Amino acid sequence: ALGVRRSETRAVTVQLDSALAADASVGLWLDPPVLPTKWLYDGRGSRLFDEITRLPEYYPTRRETSILTDRAGEIVAETESVMMVEFGSGTSTKTRLLLDAFSAAGRPFTYVPVDVSAPMLAESSAILARDYPTIEIRPVEADFTQPHLTLPHADGPRVAVFLGGTIGNFDDDDRGVFFTRVASALTPGDYFLLGADLIKDTGRLVAAYNDKAGVTADFNRNMIEVLRTGLGATGLYTDDFDHIARWNPVRHRIEMWLRARRPVHATFAALERDWDLAAGTEILTEISTKFELSALHEELASAGLAQVDTWTDPFGDFSLTLSRR
Ligand code: AVJ
Numbered sequence: 001a002l003g004v005r006r007s008e009t010r011a012v013t014v015q016l017d018s019a020l021a022a023d024a025s026v027g028l029w030l031d032p033p034v035l036p037t038k039w040l041y042d043g044r045g046s047r048l049f050d051e052i053t054r055l056p057e058y059y060p061t062r063r064e065t066s067i068l069t070d071r072a073g074e075i076v077a078e079t080e081s082v083m084m085v086e087f088g089s090g091t092s093t094k095t096r097l098l099l100d101a102f103s104a105a106g107r108p109f110t111y112v113p114v115d116v117s118a119p120m121l122a123e124s125s126a127i128l129a130r131d132y133p134t135i136e137i138r139p140v141e142a143d144f145t146q147p148h149l150t151l152p153h154a155d156g157p158r159v160a161v162f163l164g165g166t167i168g169n170f171d172d173d174d175r176g177v178f179f180t181r182v183a184s185a186l187t188p189g190d191y192f193l194l195g196a197d198l199i200k201d202t203g204r205l206v207a208a209y210n211d212k213a214g215v216t217a218d219f220n221r222n223m224i225e226v227l228r229t230g231l232g233a234t235g236l237y238t239d240d241f242d243h244i245a246r247w248n249p250v251r252h253r254i255e256m257w258l259r260a261r262r263p264v265h266a267t268f269a270a271l272e273r274d275w276d277l278a279a280g281t282e283i284l285t286e287i288s289t290k291f292e293l294s295a296l297h298e299e300l301a302s303a304g305l306a307q308v309d310t311w312t313d314p315f316g317d318f319s320l321t322l323s324r325r
Contacts, residue, residue, distance in 0.1 A: 020230045021270050028275055033283040037169050039226050048219040057207045060165050063318035064195050068094055071311050072101035079191045082107060082156035087144045089113025091124045094163050103134055110136040112152055116143045149185040163195040168288040179303035186325040192305050194321045199290045202247045209245035209254050217243035220256050223285050232269030240264055253289040257282040
């Protein structure tokens, strides 16, 4: 029995490391090299992103919060929802603005945070259960980008919410697939509330991802640290990479890259493989697509999500779109 238990433990450990190893062995040898954005958000990366949301240049969080402050009541009145499902759960100010408004409506209400991270779900659910005693908290541990997403049943309309402009991280194809999956997880009469950042002056866009304090640069370079520790790399140093944030006008998206300042000769123990980069080589680490509202509404509609209402902040920087299945 001991032997079995030991091998089970070992299998779990290997699985955790192997997810990064699998992504790295596919992506790092492409031209240009890429690594899935989720690897930016380890413990340190998540703390750095939190710091980003408070930077003077990073407007999206403040703008979305201001829309929700103004419009939460309208969203509640319009949807008359009895359940809110949030993709990428949070205890954030933004989640709370919606929960405050729904609980003020006086109807029985259930909040369903959906996240891949069980510890994160447990912690955020406990905090919200304490702060919202009248709301039922029903966490769902799931990767909402995977097919066959099943949501809890409700005796009334449900509203699924996806905030923060995280939809910008999806490329065009993945975004279409995601909208279709959201639509098929919902039933007619349910709603989808989407936060999306809008196309604007290039200077402001680039500054939001290239702040003066260098927090976004540290956030981006943390990917090197994740590779180094996760794959047992030698010869790999964060200081050997520059942070690049660039506007791609064709695909209307900010792209974050890491550019090798000098030739890199690294070895990944976990891959039993060397990684050689010429000076100047760039690795794509994150995209942040910005939207034109009419195009976004068309995409939603063709997935079966008809636009009901759209709000922007007073500066026209950020948007919230409510659509109906
Ligand atoms: C979390 C995806 C919404 O794209 O604005 C911010 C991530 N990266 N600064 C964004 C991010 C660098 C952020 N999202």
